[in-house]
Amino acid sequence: MERSKKEQIVAELREKLGRATAAILTDYKGLTVAEITGLRDLLVAEKGEYQVVKNTLMRLASENTDIAVLNPLLKGTCAVAISYGDPAVPAKILKKYAKTNEKLQIKAGSLGNRLLNPDQISALAELPPKEELLAKMLGTLNAVPTGLVTVLSGVPRAFVGVLDAIRRQREEQAAA
Numbered sequence: 200m201e202r203s204k205k206e207q208i209v210a211e212l213r214e215k216l217g218r219a220t221a222a223i224l225t226d227y228k229g230l231t232v233a234e235i236t237g238l239r240d241l242l243v244a245e246k247g248e249y250q251v252v253k254n255t256l257m258r259l260a261s262e263n264t265d266i267a268v269l270n271p272l273l274k275g276t277c278a279v280a281i282s283y284g285d286p287a288v289p290a291k292i293l294k295k296y297a298k299t300n301e302k303l304q305i306k307a308g309s310l311g312n313r314l315l316n317p318d319q320i321s322a323l324a325e326l327p328p329k330e331e332l333l334a335k336m337l338g339t340l341n342a343v344p345t346g347l348v349t350v351l352s353g354v355p356r357a358f359v360g361v362l363d364a365i366r367r368q369r370e371e372q373a374a375a
Contacts, residue, residue, distance in 0.1 A: 208260075213260040216266045219264075221287075223320060225304060266309045268314040280293055285329045287326045290321075
């Protein structure tokens with residue numbers, strides 16, 4: 200491969216890794232081109248990418264990015280799944296794909312500048328979607344003021360109840 204082509208690949212990959220919210224390194228040894236293409240299509244549908252990379256080019260591209268934590272693991276056949284949105288999405292897709300195709304091995308991942316081992320990636324895959332987590336947090340935050348309003352409105356409500364009871368009692372006394 201020509202040097203200019205390698206430089207172009209490194210520049211493109213560096214730009215992608217700089218935008219990435221998460222990256223997961225896999226060993227694709229034994230997968231056919233059709234299987235890799237199928238996996239790539241699954242990730243593209245979820246705003247991600249799956250790219251087979253040369254280890255040397257990946258090392259160069261990941262310099263000065265959070266993904267550099269994966270560099271010590273760049274050995275053998277490597278491909279990287281990149282997420283630009285919800286970091287759990289590629290973990291879910293890769294975990295599901297690895298269940299049906301045992302040739303795909305998840306090596307490690309990067310979430311920000313934190314290195315994740317395969318067990319941590321599996322745990323990330325088990326998380327509910329981002330929207331669901333946000334909805335739960337919003338529900339929790341909404342419960343606090345609702346409870347406070349309920350408690351605070353109890354005093355005037357009880358006072359009105361007492362006044363109404365006094366009014367009824369006086370009306371009964373006046374009628375008698």
